[in-house]
Amino acid sequence: MSDNIIELRGATKAFSRIPAFKNVDFDLRKGEIHALLGENGAGKSTLTKVMAGVFKLTEGKLFFDGKEVSFATPAEALRAGIAMVFQETNLVPAMTVAQNLYLGEEKMFNRLRGLYIQARQFLAGMGFQVDPTAQVSTLGAAHKQMVEIARAVHHKARVIIFDEPTATLTPEEKRHFFNLLQRLVKEGIAVVFITHALEEALAVADRITVMRDGEIVASGAAKGFTRASIVQAMVGRTLTETLHGEVKRIARPYGDKVLSVENLSCAGLVRNSSFSVFSGQVTGMFGLVGAGRTEMAKVVAGLLKRNIFHGGEVRLLGKSARYRVPRPAVRDGIVYVTEDRKFDGFFETMTAGENLQIGELTEASNPLSMVSMSRAKELAKQWGERLRLKQISDRARMIELSGGNQQKVVIAKSLIQQPKLVIFDEPTRGVDVGAIVEIHQLISDLADQGMAVVVISSYLPEILAVSDRILVVKRGRVVEEMMLSEATEERVMFAAVH
């Protein structure tokens, strides 16, 4: 009897006759962690969605536990024992943890107290410190993921597929998550694990499969891979550009002071914080999740309001700036590239061109500026070429683009406004290595063109790779500034923690 719990043979999935992946052979063994790697748009998510019953195969066969199957819906796959934990959690935010856990199993007369007791016991059994009575909308990313996993285990899943589970987790939460994976595997559950963090795949997975352009280009035991070999397989070329700041760079000199933030306070999140940003430089802003970096940036860009009384000053090119909404900030030349592109980065049912035109209309001073389809197409072509945007067709909706390409559209939408100051918040979160290099290069080019650039990131190698000067944020304040020449991972992390 085969060890494989899932097998795909000659599998092809096409949308509008354009294949997302073609002629793929893939197998998942019982009780293994199988990492699925590849650039955005390589076809990983589609492949796993076929396994989870979201899509049906166009060609080829899917075997589950030795039997050929064709799941019509995700619910059918779940009943069979295949659960998928999506990048964006599928929980109902207005319901409690327990209600989400038992969603779909409600009885005529639900006794909530009993439900909470059951949920508490179940979660404790899995070692999750989550309050079953808490409303899901109040939970952090890590806890939401725990609930998703608990739901999968509750449905007695034999296969759990994780789509970028660690993208939003803190280092501590990641450690907890990996321990949990090991426990799931010990219980005989097979795990498919899509990630862009190659180190995580190398550390956790038993086997690794690399996809490129809808095909499997490498597959085998994790021990047989190195970081470099995975990257080469993923992008089909050797990346001469260094992702993680291994090449010594010379920091760019200070330009004019573009932004001066003085004693800024915003609720309890930003506390009397001061910093400056200079043109022609990339200012990296590092801090642990919750340190207040995003909030500082959002106050500057008019997305959040500072304290009414003595909330501090923001000066753009020496002039006091206070925005109630982002539009005047955009007109003054400040753009903020969101960390949560799916929620507030773009309109997912519109095309890339239409989204780009919205960026242009934001900046337009004429209130009678109209939407023009030809202009949208022109923008899509112009920025698509500049940022090497990959999309199935011009009419593809944003939701159909890969994470990296979505991020490029969000960036292009901001740059179209010809800003003086660009704030990138986690610019490469959920983006593949190939696109990371391109985005880093773009950030570097913007600084070379004389623009003031701020990069907020929780990923220290990224900060060291792109920044000319580094600001460390802790508990709502900029607590340390260092130049690239004096910054080391240890020093930056020490400042962020102590």
Added chain:
Amino acid sequence: MSAVSRLFDRFLGRGDWAVTVPTLDGPLLPNQGLEEAELFAGLTDADNLVRTEKGTLASSANRLMRFDADGKPEVTQEFPGEITALAHARGMTALAIDGKGVVIRGGLHDGREATGEEAGRLSCVTALTFLDSNTLLVANGSASLPASAWRRDLMQKNASGSVWRLDLKSGRLELIRDGLGWPAGIATTGSNRVYVTEAWRHRVLAIDLASKATVPVLEHLPAYPARIAPAFNAGYWLTFYSVRNQLVEFILREETFRKRMLAEVPEAYWMAPSLSSWRDYREPMQGSQLKQMNVLKPYAVTRSYGLVVHCDQNMKPLSSFHSRADGTVHGTLSACEADDDLLVASRGGSRIVRLAKVASGKRG
């Protein structure tokens, strides 16, 4: 509308009423440059460094000193009052004596003394520079207070400073600009423009001598600028009285408290910028982030500080040298280049320090 807006700003503490201070970052990022600098000479009330053909001139209260390359001092002359400003060109030294105007020693106008209206108007000279052999540009800090009363002028929120052109031949005085908040430094640019520091408004102005048009070239400084010394590479060295802090900014807006402090507290113990600290237990504590009994003392702000900034020819800061709250090279009011080195006079620290190889871009 603007009056209503100003009223709201005052009530909410924003706009002109924001009690905020720009941070020392970027090219002004604190370091230990001044603290680690080599001692050139010990000198009480060291100030007014000027490079001449025969060595370096400096003032120590009412004494004019000359230092050779090794820092060996020699008293050149003593004056009846404190020397508040010094300039040297073409073998001619111009000195300002507190309350007595400008005198010239050596060169074309040797022995010239200020008299009459000139002495009366130029009673608080803070900076001097030669425009040519017969013309001096004079910064007069205040119309009513002597140069030594700079703290009082700041805390009284005066703005009666002025810049004058003094014809040394005729003694004619021409007003270039008045209504300034303590002009403390002045430098020529090689064109019709001159740079003037306006200490209490934390900025450097460019004034056109022909049209008298004034443009700020460096604003929102985190410290009170003092003198401007030319740098070899066409830039400038900018010195500072002390750094600004939120507590002093707050007191400057709290009229009742400020007036009571001026009336009832001896000047040495005011919560105000200072050239030195830790000289008396009755002074306000200074520690920047002083912690006692495990409680951070927000009032223990930095009052005295040492700061010298290297700017380019357009007054854009390039780099800086600091003596922080716990240091001693404070009150660095003047600097001058000596070959590849930079000499900095610390009035608060009673010394002159030498920053080796920082001039002419030969650092390190």
